[in-house]
Amino acid sequence: xxxxxxxxxxxxxxxxxxxxxxxxxxxGSLGFGGVRDVRVGKAIxxxxxxxxxxxxxxxxxxxxxxxxxxxxxxxxxxxxxx
Amino acid sequence: xxxxxxxxxxxSNCETETLRAIARAGGEPALLDYRDTDLQGAQGVILPGGxxxxxxxxxxxxARFAPVMGPLRALAESGAPVLGICNGFQILCEAHLLPGxxxxxxxxxxxxxxxxIRIERTDTACTGHYTRGQVIRxxxxxxxxxxxxxxxxxxxxxxxxxxxxxxxTVRGRGLPANPNGATRDIAxxxxxxxxxxxxxxxxxxxxxxxxxxxxxxxxxxxxVERCRGAEVGA
Numbered sequence: 001x002x003x004x005x006x007x008x009x010x011x012x013x014x015x016x017x018x019x020x021x022x023x024x025x026x027x028g029s030l031g032f033g034g035v036r037d038v039r040v041g042k043a044i045x046x047x048x049x050x051x052x053x054x055x056x057x058x059x060x061x062x063x064x065x066x067x068x069x070x071x072x073x074x075x076x077x078x079x080x081x082x
Numbered sequence: 083x084x085x086x087x088x089x090x091x092x093x094s095n096c097e098t099e100t101l102r103a104i105a106r107a108g109g110e111p112a113l114l115d116y117r118d119t120d121l122q123g124a125q126g127v128i129l130p131g132g133x134x135x136x137x138x139x140x141x142x143x144x145a146r147f148a149p150v151m152g153p154l155r156a157l158a159e160s161g162a163p164v165l166g167i168c169n170g171f172q173i174l175c176e177a178h179l180l181p182g183x184x185x186x187x188x189x190x191x192x193x194x195x196x197x198x199i200r201i202e203r204t205d206t207a208c209t210g211h212y213t214r215g216q217v218i219r220x221x222x223x224x225x226x227x228x229x230x231x232x233x234x235x236x237x238x239x240x241x242x243x244x245x246x247x248x249x250x251t252v253r254g255r256g257l258p259a260n261p262n263g264a265t266r267d268i269a270x271x272x273x274x275x276x277x278x279x280x281x282x283x284x285x286x287x288x289x290x291x292x293x294x295x296x297x298x299x300x301x302x303x304x305x306v307e308r309c310r311g312a313e314v315g316a
Contacts, residue, residue, distance in 0.1 A: 015230060016263065018190050042139075067147070070140055070176070072183040072232050 002047045003056035004081040009069045010041035044068055053080040083110045084309030087124035089154070091116040091145045096131035096167065096286060103289040104128070107302035109309070116148040125309040126163035126207070127154055129170025131223075131284055141184060141226045142172035151177060163207035163308050164278045165301070168224055171270070171280030180271055180280045181243050182231035187224070188263030194223035197261055199247045199269050199283055206246050206276040207308050211300035217250055218297045220283045227262040227282040229271070236266060246270040247281050 011017045019040035027035045046063070050056035060078045069076040086109040090097045097113060104111040112124055116134075121127065134145035145151075158164045158179055166174040174180045187193055196219050201212040212218065231239050247270035251259040260267045262282070270281025285298025 012232075015185075016188065016228075018186060018188050018263075022190060067143065068139070070143070070183055072175075072181075073185060073230060 001051075002049055003053055005046040005048050005056055005060045006079045006081070007044040007046065007060055007064060007068055008041060008077045008079075009044065009064070009074050010039050010076070012073055012075050015073055041074070053082070056080050083108065084126065084306050084313060085110045085112055085122075085124045086126045086128060086306065086309065087112045087114045087121055088128050088130055089114045089116060089118075089150055090130070091132070091134035091148060091169075091173075093134045093136055094130050094132035094169070096169075096284065099284075099286040099289070100128055100130045100167065103286040103299060103302040104306065106289060106296075107299055107306045109302070109306035114150060116145065116150050118150045119153065121150075121153050121157060124157070125312060126305055127157060127165070128305075129154075129164075129166040129173050130286075131168035131170060134169055134173065137169075137226065140172075140176065141169060142174075142176040145169075145173045146177040155179065158273075158278050161275060161277050162312065163305050165208050165305060166278075166280035167286065168227075168282055168284060171282060172226065174278065174280045179278050180273060181239060182229055182265075182271070184226050184282070185228045185230055186226050187228055187261070192223070192225040193227075193261050194221070195257065195261065196220065197222040197269070197283055198250050198259070199281075200250045201246075202248055203244050203246050203272070203276070206244070206272045206279050208279050208301045208305040209246055210307070211304040220285045220298050221287045222261055222283045224262070224282055227264065229262075229264040229268045229282075231265065240266075242274055243271050244274075244276065246272050246279055247283070 024038035101111040288298040
């Protein structure tokens with residue numbers, strides 16, 4: 001069956017994220033107080049043919065390691081819809 | 083005459099200037115396609131600037147899997163000169179032929195202006211025509227040129243992967259020396275052997291006197307001569 005897989009790719013901690021900084025600054029300007037450590041990354045949605053959710057997740061992880069994320073600068077999180 | 087290939091990816095846009103620079107430097111330029119599966123006898127390769135695959139996902143991330151990258155890797159591992167300019171540098175980093183990555187400029191804007199760069203090494207495949215410490219002014223144009231690396235400490239990176247070019251203050255312009263927030267003002271690096279080099283500035287855009295100066299030609303002359311030396315040695 002086809003599983004809906006959600007991949008989040010986020011700049012690694014400690015790495016300067018100018019987009020996140022700009023968004024944080026803009027939120028402050030709009031009066032949203034108390035917002036810290038804003039990071040801007042990517043959300044990638046995939047439909048993956050697999051026998052089980054675990055298999056779909058493992059496939060997505062391999063895709064992240066190979067292409068979807070850059071291990072030098074990004075971390076990723078994979079979640080499969082039930 | 084040494085044959086130097088320039089590889090065009092979908093979205094490359096600096097290949098014409100690069101081919102011209104090779105010809106002016108005394109090489110035989112050859113335009114190759116990213117789908118090619120051999121390098122047609124090229125003794126050196128340049129990956130030109132542009133926006134391969136529209137910079138989708140990350141700049142260079144998709145181009146690194148193009149068919150031509152297999153033979154390119156083999157050529158690089160044989161010790162032949164491989165140079166990546168701007169998007170070409172991004173592709174070489176994504177392909178792990180060079181360390182690190184190139185992220186969006188700190189100022190979050192595409193920046194196109196002259197930069198002053200200092201030649202830090204003259205023993206790479208393409209910097210031997212300059213002198214160590216020489217400062218040259220060349221064009222620069224990119225949105226994703228902030229070099230970062232996860233190697234810590236960075237001294238170890240610089241020991242293993244010599245920094246070929248560094249941004250320095252642009253004389254008399256009041257502009258920040260570092261145009262993109264690159265770690266340690268790194269404009270270009272090479273592999274430990276010095277035959278694979280990548281940098282962000284565009285010397286091919288200042289390699290013909292008709293453009294006012296040809297100070298950028300030296301990179302191409304050095305690369306052609308490196309290939310010619312290999313011919314003689316073979």
